[in-house]
Amino acid sequence: MTTRWRKLGIRATAGLAVAAAPVAAACSSGPSYEDWAATDGAAGRINLxxxxxxxxxxxxVTEFEKRxxxxFEGDGVVLIKAEQTDTAFVLEGWENLDGNVRIDEGTDEKLFTITEKEDKSHEMRxxxxxxxxxxxxxxxxxxxxYLLLSSFVGPRYVYVTPASRVAPIRxxxxxxxxxxxxxxxxSKNGSYFNRQKGFAGSSYDSADRNRSAARQSYQSHARSAGTFRSSGTGVRSSWGTSGRSGFSSGRSGGFFGGGGGQTFLGSMRRPG
Structure with a gap:
């Protein structure tokens, strides 16, 4: 009788191991594309x-670029462009989605614009x-x-992040x-996104759906090539946006949720 129960116990243990295998595999396979695409970095959100x-x-300008x-929590480097127009000085921040170390309006995405008007007042969008x-x-x-004094090119003042600066920035x-x-x-980013989502309401949700053609192409390529699985985009502690525990700086791993409240953690994975 004892031998029989031992055999049954071995079979039961083996059965549990087989049943658990797919769960373990699922836990170790990394984030889904949908979870990755919803992270702030992959979506192009930034704490403005x-x-x-x-x-x-x-x-x-190099200090500003660095900061x-x-x-920013995304994978692409944010490149800066600043130029003087007839009536204003305009600075733009672009995520270099195609990785070609220069701003291309067709394949990169503009994140923000800061304008200094003739009366020296400022506007940020x-x-x-x-x-x-x-x-x-x-x-x-x-x-x-500083830009006016140090970046004079031709008849207008112009600055664009030099290609030689991209590697040091990375x-x-x-x-x-x-x-x-x-x-x-x-942690500050998480608080900012949650605050803006509550304050802006439908405007925040509407903006979140306003993905540029460049962003859509970038995400589509990441999906088809599987590069989203090794993305370093975004970090949220699985214990909340405060990042109090479980922080990791690894590049591969779990991405959970989105829109400022997501939990997404470097090389750590959600328990299976």
């Missing part, structure tokens, strides 16, 4: 309050997934003055994402 602060506090790329955002403030811009961002400072930043 912090971008505005960076604009006001930066003492050079914007620390704030978000685009596409950030289209709900609009802010104004008064005079005072060291960064635009290196700086990679180091930053391995630091506790990034953990703090993504």
């Amino acid at each position: 309050d912090d971008v505005q602060t960076a604009f006001k506090e930066s003492e050079s 914007v790329n620390e704030i 978000g685009h596409h997934a950030n289209g709900y955002y609009h802010s104004t403030w008064g005079a005072g811009s060291f960064l635009f003055s 290196t700086d961002r990679s180091n930053y994402r391995n630091s506790s400072a990034y953990r703090s930043q993504v």
Whole structure:
């Protein structure tokens, strides 16, 4: 009798192991495309309050570029373009979706615009997934003055992130994402997105659906090529947006949810 029960126990254990195998495989296969596409970074969302602060506090365009790329959670580098028009000075931030280290309006996506008008007042607008955002403030811009003095080309003042700057920006961002400072930043980002979603309401939801053709193409390619599985986009602790535990800086792993409240964690995976 004892031998019989032992045999049954072995069979039951084996059966449980076989049944658990698909679950374990599912847990280790990484995020679904839908979960990845819903993350803030993959959607092109960025904390524009912090971008505005960076604009006001930066003492050079390279400092501003570096800070914007620390704030942003996406895979593409944010490139900066600034130029003087007949009536204003306009600065734009673009995510370099195609990875060709230059701004291409057909294959990259504009994230935000900051405009200094003739009366020196400023206006900031978000685009596409950030289209709900609009802010104004008064005079005072060291960064635009810096650009005017240091980036003169031909009859107008122009600055575009040089191709030679992209690799250093990537290196700086990679180091930053391995630091506790990034953990703090993504906590701030999560709070910002939740606050904006509550404040802007339907405008936030409408902007979230306003994906550019470039964004749609980028996401479609990530889906067909499977590159979304190794994406470093976005970080949310599975314990909430505060990132208090379980933080990881790895590139592959679990992505959960979206729209500012998602939980998505570097190389960690949701328990099966």
